[in-house]
Amino acid sequence: MxxxxxxxxxxxxxxxxxxxxxxxxxxxxxxxxxxxxxxxPKPALAVTTVQPSQASLPIYMTANGTVTAWQEAIIGSESNGLQLTEVRVNVGDVVKRGQVLATFSIASVRADVAQARASLMEAEANAADAKNNAERARTLETTGALSTQQINQYLTTEQTAKAKAEAAKAVLAVQEVRLSQTQVLASDDGVISARNATVGAVVSAGTELFRLIRQGRLEWRAEVISSELGQLKTGTSALITAANGTQVKGKVRMIAPTVDAQNRMALVYVDLAPVAPNTAPVRAGMFATGQFELGNSNAVTVPQQTIVIRDGFSYVFRMNADSRVSQLKVQPGRRLADRIEIISGVPTDAVLVANGAGFLNDGDLVKVVTEAPPAAANPEPKAATPPVDAAPATKATK
Structure with a gap:
């Protein structure tokens, strides 16, 4: 039991x-x-928010073109049949007006100058003798000692001797010019862009020896559609970006008076800011893209991180009253620093997701937080304090 x-x-x-x-x-x-x-349900992500703001953005017009020399001077030989004995400059050298670039052999020209000078001295002596004889003939004209024919002969001899002296003086001047032409001089300040001169060559008159970029000035010849020419005028500023990535400022100097009938494009000549030739980031012959500055206009902008690129389109996420987000397709425009213009797609009073937008999908539930301030470089240790109630969740952006 x-x-x-x-x-x-x-x-x-x-x-x-x-x-x-x-x-x-x-x-x-x-x-x-x-x-x-x-x-x-738990939020998918903690995000910060921002509202679109108004900003003044510059208006640009983009064009393509080629960088060329403002003007090129051709420096040739003025001497005929002389040998080049020295070439003093090369491509890329900076020269001044009147600087000696090359020299020719001067031995034969000096001999011709000496001969012409001797001929001039002889002609001047004969002219002086003829002048004395003519003066004596004039004094005897009233006495009858000389006939009228003899007197006229003395006067004619005086004029002939004087003309021969002038001709000899002209010959001497020609030979002195030939002597000066044995030195090839720079016709203007600038940079040597081409050289065909070779020591020892015997060249004829008119042969091209050097090419010179006058004053070292470059210009950008932009091709602009004819329908956009009305937006440009002389003095309009431009920012040119060369093929090597460097940028240089310029101003419109002239707009071509005609438009190409084939492609309906007009050339706009833009003077580039002068730079040191040896350090020039932009050189003649380069392809370059430029932007003409046409003024400013007001625009609605948002921070760059607000825009999400998906499938080739731009989107933003708008905060709704139920803490969920709606995906909106937008049309972006100009960029200024870290802000982007929104042309269409977003109301100006909308609250948009800023940080974290790239991880969201349409309809996600999110938690709005304020962005934490950056920590100090060397923070001093201090006692922990309880968190302060957060300010409004929306991050203000002005």
Whole structure:
């Protein structure tokens, strides 16, 4: 009887324990479900928000073209049949007006100059003698000692000798010019862009020896569509970007008076800012892209991180009242530093997701937080303080 009572007690205790476990599990499940119902779905991401703002942005017109020399001067030989004995400059050298670039052999020219000078001295001596004879003939004209024919002969000889002296003087001047032409001089300040002169060559008159970029000035010849020419005028500023990535400023000097009938494009000549020739980032012959500055206009802008590129289109995420986001397709425009113009697609009073937009999808639930300030470089240790209540969730941007 005692054994039966013990067995019954053990079974009863086990049954009580099982029943208590079932009751606990059921109550725990109800408690978790209730807690889940109270908290609701969890946000997908913590984000910051921003509103579009008004800004004054520059208006640009883009064009392509080629960098060329403002003017090129051809420096040739004026001497005929002389040998080049020295070439003093090379391509890329900076020269001044009147600087000697090359020299020819001058031995034969000096001999011709000496001969012409001697001929002039002889002609002047004959002219002086003829003048004296003519003066004596004039004094004897009233005495009858000389006939009229003899007197006229002396006067004619005087004029002839004087003319020969002038001719000899002209010959000497020609030979002196030839002597000066044995030195090839720079016709203007500038940079040597081509050289054909070779020491030892015998060249004829008119042979091109050097090419010179006058004053080292370069210009950008932009091709502009005829319908856009009305937006440009003389003095308009431009920013030119060369093929090597360097940038240089310029101003419109002239707009071509005609438009190409083939492609309906007109040339716009833009003077580039002068730079040192040896360090010039832009050189003649380079292809370059430029932007003409046409003024400013007001625009709606947002931070760059607000815009998300997907499938080749631009989108932003707008915050709704239920803390969910809506994906909006927008048309971006001009860029200024880290802000981008929004041409269409967003109301000016919309609240947009800034940081974290790239990780969202349409309809996601998000949590709005304020952006944490940057930490100090060497923060001093201090006692922990309780967090301060956050300011409004929307991050202001002016």
């Amino acid at each position: 005692k054994r039966f009572n013990k067995k019954t007690i053990v079974i009863a205790v086990a049954a009580v324990l099982v029943l208590a476990g079932i009751v606990f599990a059921v109550s725990s499940g109800k408690s978790d479900a209730k807690k889940k119902d109270e908290t609701g």
